[in-house]
Amino acid sequence: MAVTNYKATKSLKVIQSEVYSTNKIALSVDCVIFGFDENKLKVLLIRSDIKEYKGKWSLLGDLVNPEEGLDAAAYRILKKRTGLNDVYLEQVQTFGDINRHPAGRVVTLAYCSLINIQHHHLNIHDNELHWHCVEDITELAFDHRKIFDTCLDQLQKRVQEHPLALKLLPNKFSLRELQNLYEAILSIKLDRRNFRKKFFSMDFLMDLDEIEKNVPHRPGKLYKFDYTKYEKNKKKWAGIDF
Amino acid sequence: MAVTNYKATKSLKVIQSEVYSTNKIALSVDCVIFGFDENKLKVLLIRSDIKEYKGKWSLLGDLVNPEEGLDAAAYRILKKRTGLNDVYLEQVQTFGDINRHPAGRVVTLAYCSLINIQHHHLNIHDNELHWHCVEDITELAFDHRKIFDTCLDQLQKRVQEHPLALKLLPNKFSLRELQNLYEAILSIKLDRRNFRKKFFSMDFLMDLDEIEKNVPHRPGKLYKFDYTKYEKNKKKWAGIDF
């Protein structure tokens, strides 16, 4: 193989010309926004912008501007697409297969968030914007199915290590809601008594001395998550196990 | 806020012009290569290419070509910088602070790998290329210190969930070497008997019926890791705990 030999030191000029003459790569962000409603894990999708994928659903994305940081771009794009401006976004992975976008070389950064559907008002513009059940997702525009799968995998992993999932619930929630949420995200069934014991033993739930209203059965007690206590006592060390 | 209104459907032409007229973002890859030698965790660094950072050490990086995939770029760049061509690279995170690179807007993808220093020959070109003790790393060129820290954090987390770390050892290794490795990566002390019990109980170590040579004390038995067995029996479910 012909390996280019490098001078020990390059001037900025040389690098600048390399950078901007030969590069024709565009950067975009795609947001995967998870929500939880009616005991189902949902994801927010929009009708695709472009003809090639007309009718297909896609993630919330747009191009990154040259003069903005990556996280800033993600927040801007999410706001532009949905009106949401008070949600935490987290970078997940970057996708850049050569032919992933019909318009040319567009490398995209996947960002992920979890929001409480009831607490956030969607500001819908021209494009259709809808919550879709995660379990019903099949085909998406571009390589968005792959991006979505990656984000869902990461979500399933992360909710077991961090109290992320609680962002999807109302401030006051019952243990049943919490368990439904975990069962929906992980798509497994959990033992009710052991689930309760687990959460009580972690000791981050504050008993609010209130009970649910308007349920057609015995109402459950309501709790809220004590983030302050969590930050103080959270686990640092997982332990070797594979 | 002035939100741009979008037509329900855009033509590819429009998008193409948006993509390539307004975007002046370059993409690069930086590789964080970890190794293990003399019971120390090491990282492979190169003298910085450019004047601004002359004398500083930096990660192994270069620009992504428009016509290559991201992983392909990472492998190419690693090979170009080091001659290494048979190591597994994994994307970690993308860094894109506006002023992270003096030549302009360069967004970089961090890739990470672990290699056995004895098993890989470094092909050194013009630039100086050296293994540095991870514990001695202080300042690096660009924002490479931040990238390095992120990769080290991720390494510490991942070696506890996957048998990644074994890639850093010779094919045949003693339990002492294995423990030293984990202690170096995690920078903690582990109980020898419990460490051994843990690994034996996971049951992925094959006893080779050989012993160490040339050690100034009682030699230990040698083992190899059974990846096949691991793939069959690995854990799928971590459990909620935070």
Place this chain on the structure above:
DNA sequence: TAAATATTGTGTTTATTTTACACATTCATA
């Protein structure tokens, strides 16, 4: 060749965590 040194190899007890599992209580509704 015997003693000193350094490290390997091994097991038990205790504490903690996880799992499996059933019934009485409470509220809403019919």
Place this chain on the structure above:
DNA sequence: TATGAATGTGTAAAATAAACACAATATTTA
């Protein structure tokens, strides 16, 4: 006031994790 539906609770058994000490073996040195 009886029925339906979900809540709230405890225990025993099993699995895992943590703490901890001594005899065996090879090398080096006296």
